[in-house]
Amino acid sequence: MEMQSLASVLEASLDPAQNKKAETVLLEQQSHSDFPLRLLQIAASGQWTATARLASALYFKNYIRRNWTDENGNYKLPEDTADAIKRELIGLMVRVPANIQYQLGDAVGVIADSDFWRRWDTLVDDLVSRLTPDDARTNNGVLQVAHSIFKRWRPLYRSDELFTEINHVLSKFGEPFVQLLRSTDILIDQSNSDKAALSQYFSTLNLMMKLLYDLSVQDLPPIFEDNMQSVTSLLHKYLIYDNPLLHSDSDSEAGPQEFVKSGIFEVLVLYAEKYEDAFGPFVEQFIGSSWNLLTTIGLDTKNDILVSRALQFLTSITRMSQHAHAFNNDDTMSQVIERVVLPNMSLRDSDMEIFEDEPIEFIRRDLEGSDSDTRRRAATDFLQQLLAQFHRLVTDIVLRYINHYLSDYTKNPSARWKSKDTAVYLYSSIAAKGAVTASQGVKSINELVNVLEFFQTHVARDLMSDANVEPILRVDAIKFLYVFRSQITREQWRDAFPMVVTQLGSSDYVVYTYAAIAVERVLALTDDSKQAVISQADVEPLSARLLQHVFQLIKSNAEPAKLQENEFLMRCVMRVLVVIRDGVVAITDNVLAHFIKITQIISQNPANPRFYYYHFEALGAFIRFAAPSQPEKLENGLYPIFGHILQNDVQEFVPYVFQLFAALLEANPSGTLTAYYVSLVQPILSPELWASKGNVPALVRLLSSLIARGASQMAESGQLQSILAIFQSLIGTRANEIHGFELLESIVAHFTSSAIDPYFVTILQLLFTRLQNSKTDAFTSRFVRLYHSVSARVDSGLGADWFIRHANRVQDGIYVQLYLSIILPDTQKLVRPLERKIAVISLCKTVTDSNAFAERYRKGWAFTCEALLKLLETPPILVTTDDTVVDHDVDDMSFGVGFTQLQTIKRPARDYWPDVTDVKIWVGRQLQEANARQGGKIKEFANQRLSESPQALEVLSMYMSR
Numbered sequence: 028m029e030m031q032s033l034a035s036v037l038e039a040s041l042d043p044a045q046n047k048k049a050e051t052v053l054l055e056q057q058s059h060s061d062f063p064l065r066l067l068q069i070a071a072s073g074q075w076t077a078t079a080r081l082a083s084a085l086y087f088k089n090y091i092r093r094n095w096t097d098e099n100g101n102y103k104l105p106e107d108t109a110d111a112i113k114r115e116l117i118g119l120m121v122r123v124p125a126n127i128q129y130q131l132g133d134a135v136g137v138i139a140d141s142d143f144w145r146r147w148d149t150l151v152d153d154l155v156s157r158l159t160p161d162d163a164r165t166n167n168g169v170l171q172v173a174h175s176i177f178k179r180w181r182p183l184y185r186s187d188e189l190f191t192e193i194n195h196v197l198s199k200f201g202e203p204f205v206q207l208l209r210s211t212d213i214l215i216d217q218s219n220s221d222k223a224a225l226s227q228y229f230s231t232l233n234l235m236m237k238l239l240y241d242l243s244v245q246d247l248p249p250i251f252e253d254n255m256q257s258v259t260s261l262l263h264k265y266l267i268y269d270n271p272l273l274h275s276d277s278d279s280e281a282g283p284q285e286f287v288k289s290g291i292f293e294v295l296v297l298y299a300e301k302y303e304d305a306f307g308p309f310v311e312q313f314i315g316s317s318w319n320l321l322t323t324i325g326l327d328t329k330n331d332i333l334v335s336r337a338l339q340f341l342t343s344i345t346r347m348s349q350h351a352h353a354f355n356n357d358d359t360m361s362q363v364i365e366r367v368v369l370p371n372m373s374l375r376d377s378d379m380e381i382f383e384d385e386p387i388e389f390i391r392r393d394l395e396g397s398d399s400d401t402r403r404r405a406a407t408d409f410l411q412q413l414l415a416q417f418h419r420l421v422t423d424i425v426l427r428y429i430n431h432y433l434s435d436y437t438k439n440p441s442a443r444w445k446s447k448d449t450a451v452y453l454y455s456s457i458a459a460k461g462a463v464t465a466s467q468g469v470k471s472i473n474e475l476v477n478v479l480e481f482f483q484t485h486v487a488r489d490l491m492s493d494a495n496v497e498p499i500l501r502v503d504a505i506k507f508l509y510v511f512r513s514q515i516t517r518e519q520w521r522d523a524f525p526m527v528v529t530q531l532g533s534s535d536y537v538v539y540t541y542a543a544i545a546v547e548r549v550l551a552l553t554d555d556s557k558q559a560v561i562s563q564a565d566v567e568p569l570s571a572r573l574l575q576h577v578f579q580l581i582k583s584n585a586e587p588a589k590l591q592e593n594e595f596l597m598r599c600v601m602r603v604l605v606v607i608r609d610g611v612v613a614i615t616d617n618v619l620a621h622f623i624k625i626t627q628i629i630s631q632n633p634a635n636p637r638f639y640y641y642h643f644e645a646l647g648a649f650i651r652f653a654a655p656s657q658p659e660k661l662e663n664g665l666y667p668i669f670g671h672i673l674q675n676d677v678q679e680f681v682p683y684v685f686q687l688f689a690a691l692l693e694a695n696p697s698g699t700l701t702a703y704y705v706s707l708v709q710p711i712l713s714p715e716l717w718a719s720k721g722n723v724p725a726l727v728r729l730l731s732s733l734i735a736r737g738a739s740q741m742a743e744s745g746q747l748q749s750i751l752a753i754f755q756s757l758i759g760t761r762a763n764e765i766h767g768f769e770l771l772e773s774i775v776a777h778f779t780s781s782a783i784d785p786y787f788v789t790i791l792q793l794l795f796t797r798l799q800n801s802k803t804d805a806f807t808s809r810f811v812r813l814y815h816s817v818s819a820r821v822d823s824g825l826g827a828d829w830f831i832r833h834a835n836r837v838q839d840g841i842y843v844q845l846y847l848s849i850i851l852p853d854t855q856k857l858v859r860p861l862e863r864k865i866a867v868i869s870l871c872k873t874v875t876d877s878n879a880f881a882e883r884y885r886k887g888w889a890f891t892c893e894a895l896l897k898l899l900e901t902p903p904i905l906v907t908t909d910d911t912v913v914d915h916d917v918d919d920m921s922f923g924v925g926f927t928q929l930q931t932i933k934r935p936a937r938d939y940w941p942d943v944t945d946v947k948i949w950v951g952r953q954l955q956e957a958n959a960r961q962g963g964k965i966k967e968f969a970n971q972r973l974s975e976s977p978q979a980l981e982v983l984s985m986y987m988s989r
Contacts, residue, residue, distance in 0.1 A: 028056055033065060034075045037082040043632060047676075053086065060105055063090055063112055070127055071119045080123075084130035091134040096141045098762050113138065117153055121168030128168060132175035139176040144195050150176070151199040158203055160210055163227035170234035173200070177241035185245060193245060201250040204242070205258075208235055212261055222272040229273060229283035232265065236290030240297060247302045259309040262291050267316050278327045279377070285333045292317075292336035299343040314350065317341055321367045328377045335405035338371065342405075345412045355417055361424055363413070369428065371406035372456075373449045374499070382499065386536040387592050394506070394544065407456045414457055414473070422475045425457045433485060444497040447485075451503040454481055455510055466551065468512040478511050479519070490526040498535040505530060505541040512545075512552055517560050524549060524561055528569065531576055539580060543599035546573075550602045559606070566603065567610040574603055574614070578621040587632040590625070594637040601645035605931060609652045618653075619664045622646050626668045633679040640927060643683040647690060647931035654694035662691055666703055673710075678719070682926045685725035690932040692732040700737035708733055708741065712749040717756065721926040727757075727766040728934060731773035738777035747778060751786055758793055761803060768809040775816050776939055780824030787833045795837060798849070811853045812862050815869035819940075827869070827877040846887065851894050861936045863898060867946045870895040875957035875965060889972040893979050899947055951989040958987060 028036075033056065040049040056062050069075050069083040091112075094103050102109045116138075120131050143150060157169045177196065183189055211231050218224040239258075242248055251258055265287055275282030281289075295313055298306040317337045324330050344350045354360050381389045392401055414421040432450035436443050458478050460471040472478055489496045489504040508515070508523060515523060527549070530542035552560045566573075581596050604611055604618075611618060625642060633639055654661045669688060672680045692704070700708075711730055716722055730750065734741065741747060750770070757767030771790070774783065794810055818827040834842040854866050873880055873891050880888045943949045958965035966987060973980040 028052075030065065030069065034069050034079040034083070037066075037069065037086060038076060038079040040086065041078060041082050057090070057094075060108055063087060063094075063104070063108065064115070066090065067112070067115055067119060070131065071123060077124075080127055081130070084123075084127045088130045088134040088137075091137050095137055098760060100141060113142070113147055113150075117150070117157070117169075117172055120172050121157060121165050123168075125167075125171075128171050132171055135172055135175045136179060139179060143176060144192050148195075151196055155199055155203050158207060161214060163214075163224075163231050166207065167227070167230050167234060170231065170238060174234060174237050174241060177238060180241060181244050183245070189245065193242075197242065197248050197250065201242070201248055204235070204238065205250060205254055207231075208258070208261065211235065212264070219270065220272070225270065225272055226283055229287055233283065233286045233290055236287060236294060239294050240290070243294070243297060243302075247298075247305055252305050255305055255309065259306070259312075262294065263312050263316065266291050266313065266320075275329050277329060279329055281329045281332060285329060288320075289333045289336045292333070292340050295340050296336070296343050299340065299347070303347065310344070310350070313340070314344055318367075321371075326370070326375050326377075328375075331402055332400050334371060334402050335400045338367070338402075338405035338409045341367075342409045342412045345409070345416060348416075351416050354413060355420070357420065357424065360413070360417065360420055364410070364421075364424055364428065368406050368410050369449070369453075371402035372410075372452055374445050379499075382537060386540070390537060390540055390544075390595070394541075403452070410456050411459075418473075419475065422457055422473060425453055426476075429453050441495075441497075444500055448499055448503055451486060451500075451507060455507060459510065463510055468510050468514075468548070470513055472511070472514060478514050482507060482511075487523075487526070490530065498533070498538050501530060501533065501535070501538045502541050505538070505545050509541070509545040509548060512549055517554065520549065520552075520560050521565070524565070528573065531573070531580075540593060540595050543577065543580075544595050547595070547599040547602040550606050561606070563606055563608060563610065567607045570603055570607045570610060571614045571617070574600060574618060574621075577603075578625075581625065582621075582628075585628055587628050588634040591629050591633075591635040591638040594635060594641050597638055597641040597645060601641050601648055601931070604645055604648040604652070607652075609656070611649060611653050612656055615653050615657060615660065618649055619661065622649065623664060623668055627671075630668070630672050630675070630677050630680060633677065636679070639679065639683075643680075643687065644929055644931050646687060647929045650687060650690045650694060651932050654691055658691065658695040658698070661694075662701070662703070665691070678721075681719075682721050682725040683929065685722065685729045686929050686932060689725070689729040689732040689934070692729075692736060693934070696735065698736060700733065700740055704733060704737065705740065708737070708744075708746060712746065712753065714753075714756075717753060720762070723757070723763055723766055724926045724928070727770050731770060734773045734777050738774075738782075739779075742778060742782045747774070747782055748786070750774065751790070754790075755793060758797065761801075761806075764797075764803075764806050765809060768813055772813060772816050775813070775820070775825070780829065784833075788836050791834055791837050795841065795845075798845075807849060807853055808856065811850055811857065812865065814850055815854070815862075815865045816939075818869035819865055819872055821872050821876045827873045828879050831879050843884070843887070847890070851890060854894060855897060859936065861938055864938075864940065864943065864946060867895065867898050867950065868940060868943065870898065871950050871953050875953055881964070881968065885972055888968060889976065889979075892969070892973060892983055893976060895950070896979055896982050899950065947986070948989070951986040954983070954987045955989075 036049050036052050036056075039045040040053065042049075059065075066083045066087040070080050070087060072080070075083075095109070097103055104112075116131065116135060120128050120135070123131065139147070139150075154169050154173055157165060159165050180189065180193065211228055215225065215228045215232070218228060239251075243251060268284065268287075270284070273282055273284045275285070299310060317340055321334065321337055321341075324334060345354070354363060378389075381392075393403075410421070410425070429450045432446040432453070436447040436450070440447075454476070458473050458476045458481075459469040460473055461469065463469055486504045486507050489500045505527060508527060512520075524546075527542055527545045531539050531546070533539045533542065550559075550561050550566065554560055577596055577600055581590060581593065581600075584590055622642075622645075626646075629639055629642065650661060665687070669684045672684050688707070710716070711726060711733070717726060730753075734750070741750070751774070754767050754770050754774070757763040757770065759767075794813075797806060798810065814830065817825045817830045820826060831842045834845065854870070857863050857866055870891050874888065874895065877888075880891060954965055966984075969980055969983050969987075973983065
């Protein structure tokens with residue numbers, strides 16, 4: 028493809044109307060070895076449109092993520108292509124605009140994860156060689172590359188390998204970095220009246236603050252420690268620096284000075300918390316400057332990040348007793364609270380603009396902890412740190428201000444409602460001890476306050492009143508219950524819960540969304556004995572109207588992106604369905620219709636991963652509790668939309684749909700495959716589907732579910748060979764080996780021995796090769812589990828003798844080696860109850876039914892007895908099926924085109940021997956029956972072969988005499 032055509036296709040890939048077609052073309056182009064280099068050429072050249080260049084950089088970044096190395100760290104690209112990319116990338120990044128630098132910087136980070144520094148040991152020398160005394164644009168490109176690489180160190184745990192890498196960098200980069208810091212300072216002084224030059228140099232300084240943090244995050248570099256006085260002097264200079272030429276013209280967008288000062292504060296927080304010995308002598312100047320900044324800076328939103336970082340610094344300082352003591356008197360503390368805390372806690376006009384114009388953004392900032400860079404959050408953290416140091420002093424002072432604000436509100440409630448908002452927020456800040464947890468809210472409170480009394484006296488009326496209460500005060504009341512939900516008893520919640528549910532009927536977006544959030548979290552709340560605070564019986568009578576109303580709120584705007592905007596509503600739907608369980612059966616038709624309609628709309632343009640995750644979790648809960656009693660209704664209702672998603676390759680939804688198909692199959696385990704499912708088998712076996720990593724876990728589950736209901740049909744259709752080809756592909760990689768074993772265990776469990784027989788030698792060859800060349804603990808454990816799955820199935824025509832026959836066809840005598848060196852010792856390492864149960868059944872049937880062990884492996888028979896008895900010393904305690912839906916915090920999960928497990932339909936471990944409930948009784952019965960069936964041979968073998976193990980003989984005899 029010509030470069031012009033490729034640039035056009037890349038540009039089209041950013042257009043939702045042309046995206047699918049463009050992606051198909053680009054996938055075809057990836058087969059050309061020079062494809063990534065051509066992407067770089069387009070990103071680098073000014074002859075293409077800005078959109079095409081950005082699209083090329085984006086595609087290059089994602090291409091590198093997918094194709095740089097395999098799971099073993101080996102290049103997936105030709106080595107000369109990989110080397111060419113590394114050669115070109117640094118020089119290119121120095122030349123391109125900032126938005127393209129940012130995308131390519133992510134690609135550099137991916138490459139560095141794999142190659143830096145041992146396979147890219149020239150990189151730092153290359154970067155240093157490109158630094159210049161006065162060319163800010165070139166320097167900024169170099170520094171951006173450096174930051175892309177070194178920021179990887181921020182979340183890492185300390186290790187020798189990590190410090191070797193950091194020392195490699197510092198030995199080459201440390202001195203030039205310090206020199207550049209000094210020369211940039213000089214250039215800024217020389218350019219005081221040149222706005223363009225100043226802006227460039229401040230961009231350099233901003234990047235250098237990020238790098239100063241990167242280079243110091245694990246340990247204080249000696250070069251910085253040796254130059255601490257000059258470095259801190261320079262940091263302080265630019266913390267108090269002000270040049271009108273650098274002022275932002277916008278009230279909302281930060282300018283170069285704000286970015287640099289924010290970066291300085293980030294470094295100061297790190298140094299104050301980690302390097303107090305070295306940094307301590309220089310800290311006083313920064314405390315005074317922070318106070319001056321916080322007491323003089325305006326309330327414009329452009330200053331928000333700077334203010335929050337300054338407050339974070341003071342929070343860190345307050346943790347140090349030698350600095351905190353300065354606050355320990357009523358006058359000083361009152362000044363701090365009045366001049367620093369309260370101004371940054373109070374609602375501003377700009378906050379209310381977001382409340383009204385971008386309500387979902389307001390909610391996310393305020394509720395989820397995404398507000399770490401907001402003034403309110405930072406002021407709260409500072410206040411709570413002061414509270415931790417001076418508990419009664421701070422509580423008494425803040426309560427005075429709370430009473431002042433409440434008194435002010437009562438004078439004119441309609442005009443002074445912001446005073447009450449500040450009072451409630453302040454009260455929550457000092458009442459809560461510790462973080463607000465996702466599952467329980469605040470678990471510990473300030474013993475000097477009475478949360479329930481404050482709620483009943485000042486807050487509850489805003490939920491109960493039918494008058495025109497300001498929406499923000501209703502939100503405050505709902506949030507108060509949400510935050511302190513663990514402090515409210517079950518009986519108190521029975522009174523409060525209907526008040527919260529009523530707020531779902533509000534016409535205000537923020538109010539009804541907060542109500543949905545509170546309803547969902549309270550329904551998930553349990554007491555100390557793990558019993559639900561709000562029970563199924565409490566919710567079920569309300570559920571039909573509640574679900575209908577929330578579904579209508581979700582669908583109030585049918586434009587796909589807008590419908591998906593509010594994931595909190597869908598999470599509420601999910602939680603109600605989880606709580607009412609089979610209570611949903613009575614309202615199946617209505618709920619099913621809503622799910623179908625919403626799925627149809629969002630499949631046009633998947634826009635919010637959190638929304639559609641909760642959508643499919645809710646749909647999973649619906650299937651789990653409604654499908655067992657009416658499988659055909661749900662299958663017929665959901666087949667069309669699921670089929671549409673698969674046919675149109677809605678990649679974000681495909682792994683979810685496979686899981687839901689599997690759940691539908693598993694809801695009716697006794698049924699045969701319908702014509703629809705039969706038609707689904709062949710497409711599922713297509714290698715293209717399995718090429719996507721995100722599809723694999725879901726496809727394995729779906730295929731296993733199809734096998735469970737249709738193994739005989741698949742065998743007759745000749746599809747077993749295709750299934751085994753998938754198994755072979757999965758077992759060949761560490762990332763998918765577990766999924767390969769899951770598929771193989773399904774095959775062993777459901778196909779007849781005669782169907783498996785022609786292929787089993789080849790299967791064992793693959794497994795033995797992995798065991799010999801590249802086994803892992805996980806692989807070995809799953810192999811042992813597979814062995815026992817085969818060995819236990821004597822009644823199905825399998826069993827130990829069947830395994831032995833096939834194993835010895837791979838290599839004569841190999842079974843004995845495997846059994847003694849892997850199977851027997853690793854059996855004792857099995858920890859899951861069902862795995863140990865299968866092992867007990869397998870070993871017992873080997874003792875009672877194996878001709879090979881009876882006749883050839885006499886010592887092996889004794890070893891097997893001893894292994895069986897050892898397992899029975901700590902028998903598996905079988906857990907009854909747990910119907911609890913495990914709650915996951917979506918922010919702890921990753922999203923995108925990939926696999927995310929749906930918790931509402933998470934497949935429980937499958938017990939193929941449910942009738943075996945007490946393994947000790949079962950083993951005793953098996954031994955007795957086998958002994959009787961074989962004319963006393965089991966007892967005879969025991970006496971002969973366990974003669975050197977009298978204790979084992981005694982225990983076995985005890986089982987046989989029960």
